Amino acid sequence: MTRRSSDDRFFRLATGAVAALVLLIVIGIGFELTRQSTMSIRKFGFSFWTGTTWDPVSGDFGARPFIWGTLYSSVLALLLAAPVALGIAIYISELSPRMLRQPLAYLTELLAAIPSIVYGLWGVFVLVPIIRKLELATPDFLKKIPLFKGPPLGVGMLAAAVILAIMVVPFTSSVAREILKNVPSAQREAAYALGATRWEAIKVAVGYGKSGIIGAIMLGFGRALGETMAVTMVIGNNPQVSASLYAPQYTMSAVIANEFTEAADELYLHALIEIGLLLFIITIGVNMISRLLIWSMKARANRKAISMPMLADEAVPA
Amino acid sequence: MKKLIVLLVVALFAMTAAAQNVQINGAGATFPFPIYSKWFSEYNKLHPNALINYQSIGSGGGIRQLSAGTVFFGATDGPMTNEQITAAGFRILHLPTVLGGVVPVYNIPDVNAELRFTGKTLADIFLGRITKWNDAAIKATNPNVNLPNLDITVAHRSDGSGTSYIWCDYLSKVSPDYRKTVGVATAVNWPVGVGGKGNEGVAGLVKQTPGSIGYVELIYAIQNKISYGSVQNAVGEFIRASTETVSNAAAVAAKQMPKDFRVSITNAPGKNVYPISSFTWLLVQQSPSDRTRSAIMKDFVKWALTTGQKFAPELGYAPLPAEVVALELQALNTVK
Numbered sequence: 001m002t003r004r005s006s007d008d009r010f011f012r013l014a015t016g017a018v019a020a021l022v023l024l025i026v027i028g029i030g031f032e033l034t035r036q037s038t039m040s041i042r043k044f045g046f047s048f049w050t051g052t053t054w055d056p057v058s059g060d061f062g063a064r065p066f067i068w069g070t071l072y073s074s075v076l077a078l079l080l081a082a083p084v085a086l087g088i089a090i091y092i093s094e095l096s097p098r099m100l101r102q103p104l105a106y107l108t109e110l111l112a113a114i115p116s117i118v119y120g121l122w123g124v125f126v127l128v129p130i131i132r133k134l135e136l137a138t139p140d141f142l143k144k145i146p147l148f149k150g151p152p153l154g155v156g157m158l159a160a161a162v163i164l165a166i167m168v169v170p171f172t173s174s175v176a177r178e179i180l181k182n183v184p185s186a187q188r189e190a191a192y193a194l195g196a197t198r199w200e201a202i203k204v205a206v207g208y209g210k211s212g213i214i215g216a217i218m219l220g221f222g223r224a225l226g227e228t229m230a231v232t233m234v235i236g237n238n239p240q241v242s243a244s245l246y247a248p249q250y251t252m253s254a255v256i257a258n259e260f261t262e263a264a265d266e267l268y269l270h271a272l273i274e275i276g277l278l279l280f281i282i283t284i285g286v287n288m289i290s291r292l293l294i295w296s297m298k299a300r301a302n303r304k305a306i307s308m309p310m311l312a313d314e315a316v317p318a
Numbered sequence: 319m320k321k322l323i324v325l326l327v328v329a330l331f332a333m334t335a336a337a338q339n340v341q342i343n344g345a346g347a348t349f350p351f352p353i354y355s356k357w358f359s360e361y362n363k364l365h366p367n368a369l370i371n372y373q374s375i376g377s378g379g380g381i382r383q384l385s386a387g388t389v390f391f392g393a394t395d396g397p398m399t400n401e402q403i404t405a406a407g408f409r410i411l412h413l414p415t416v417l418g419g420v421v422p423v424y425n426i427p428d429v430n431a432e433l434r435f436t437g438k439t440l441a442d443i444f445l446g447r448i449t450k451w452n453d454a455a456i457k458a459t460n461p462n463v464n465l466p467n468l469d470i471t472v473a474h475r476s477d478g479s480g481t482s483y484i485w486c487d488y489l490s491k492v493s494p495d496y497r498k499t500v501g502v503a504t505a506v507n508w509p510v511g512v513g514g515k516g517n518e519g520v521a522g523l524v525k526q527t528p529g530s531i532g533y534v535e536l537i538y539a540i541q542n543k544i545s546y547g548s549v550q551n552a553v554g555e556f557i558r559a560s561t562e563t564v565s566n567a568a569a570v571a572a573k574q575m576p577k578d579f580r581v582s583i584t585n586a587p588g589k590n591v592y593p594i595s596s597f598t599w600l601l602v603q604q605s606p607s608d609r610t611r612s613a614i615m616k617d618f619v620k621w622a623l624t625t626g627q628k629f630a631p632e633l634g635y636a637p638l639p640a641e642v643v644a645l646e647l648q649a650l651n652t653v654k
Binding site: 053054057058124128129132151153154237250261 | 381503527
């Protein structure tokens with residue numbers, strides 16, 4: 001009996017230590033990033049967030065174009081990827097013949113296993129020429145809208161967003177599929193019992209797993225924020241704040257990957273590490289916001305359906 | 319299983335015995351990596367005890383690691399600044415090993431002729447002042463070419479690189495405006511254009527974008543059979559880059575070589591000289607505490623500067639002219 005309880009205690013301590021390690025690593029990363037960017041933090045302060053110049057020669061650094069590029073490309077990727085991913089998830093879990101389910105799920109997950117450099121190469125050689133053709137074919141009236149301004153280079157925001165979207169789809173769709181699978185069949189049966197069509201029953205299932213699906217989408221967003229290699233190969237790497245989909249732009253992770261090796265100057269190095277710190281903060285921020293979003297949705301759902309205490313909870317990924 | 323353990327133990331002992339070999343670690347520029355790895359392997363064949371290990375992590379990284387004492391020697395495409403040398407806290411010798419050139423590459427539909435550029439034209443294109451291929455400045459040096467009314471797209475390196483350093487160094491020498499607005503560094507604030515990662519990134523952008531112009535290392539252009547333009551040198555000739563015309567630039571520079579070899583040889587005056595040429599340097603400690611390693615390093619450098627030079631042209635590098643080698647061997651004698 002004593003032996004078992006000491007085993008228990010040991011087990012709890014060991015797993016607790018591992019869990020604490022995760023927390024320590026996160027704090028350690030934050031601390032180290034701050035420590036190694038002190039020069040740039042002292043010199044530029046908050047203007048580092050808002051400055052638009054990135055000039056290693058004169059030592060003038062501002063991160064706004066990179067922050068903009070990262071957020072803009074990720075949001076665009078999300079807008080492209082979310083409907084597709086959700087469509088895949090719904091088809092696989094609700095509509096496809098049983099025989100097709102496993103192969104389809106496997107194929108979408110295979111997309112996630114492709115290294116990003118391969119996506120980048122594919123982007124450079126296949127996607128960019130296609131996008132250039134699209135850009136060349138832009139009708140004149142569209143060119144007046146800021147979204148479609150600029151020369152048809154092929155490389156630029158649009159190419160980056162499309163690549164990112166493709167890379168994000170497998171993550172979002174596989175989590176969304178799991179969530180739909182976990183919707184109790186009582187939900188669907190109830191819908192059918194009330195005379196719902198198949199489409200309406202699916203709507204009920206999706207509505208039931210709503211908070212989990214939002215979580216799946218945010219997971220994809222987090223992935224898009226940090227993606228480096230494929231993006232830098234197609235985005236054009238020009239630090240500018242532009243709403244145009246055709247304009248070459250830049251992202252935070254891309255500038256670190258590109259310039260870190262040759263940065264010999266102290267302030268330059270600190271500025272690059274501060275970009276890393278900003279990316280760290282933004283990623284944490286996005287994750288927190290998505291958590292809050294999910295919590296508030298769950299809370300609302302629970303309030304609405306007190307008679308069903310298990311509602312929503314089951315459908316949220318751990 | 320037991321046998322396996324015994325075997326492992328024996329192997330381990332064998333390894334410790336082999337550890338009597340001296341291993342020297344270095345890190346730095348990516349541009350000379352192919353010739354350096356060739357040299358290290360050839361040198362190792364001659365001296366099986368000397369293992370020189372080189373990581374091509376970039377010039378900046380090489381300087382940082384040498385200064386921090388994590389590697390025994392460094393390598394760079396742009397000479398260290400005075401501040402960097404002071405920060406290192408010990409004496410570092412710059413030794414040119416080979417030369418490289420940077421060439422303008424372009425893609426103009428239906429134009430197959432080799433274009434001629436003046437330095438000022440290139441600077442104005444990269445400043446975004448010349449925006450069309452049929453601009454008067456480009457036409458002036460290419461009267462026989464039918465240049466189209468096409469927008470110019472500038473392609474440059476997005477990663478920090480010695481190639482960009484040499485390119486900007488040259489453009490800054492021929493254009494005061496370029497010096498003022500862009501300047502010289504491995505990564506700069508480009509006024510116009512799109513960035514590609516690595517030589518292959520720039521070459522890819524140029525290949526795919528009609529109307530584009532970029533710059534790549536001469537070796538890269540030769541190895542990938544990319545056609546490139548000629549550039550006007552300081553005495554007014556239009557010179558096409560080759561290992562020979564790049565070596566000539568160094569021969570000119572040898573006449574006024576500063577003692578520490580930290581010299582830019584872009585836009586060097588003289589006939590048949592390609593103007594966008596540069597040394598790449600090994601960074602060697604002047605008097606390290608580890609004399610055994612230093613002796614091997616000295617011997618290696620001596621070999622690389624003399625016998626080793628013959629490997630340069632086949633890898634696309636321009637060999638050092640004899641005058642420069644003579645000066646360097648003298649300097650090498652001061653290393654302890």
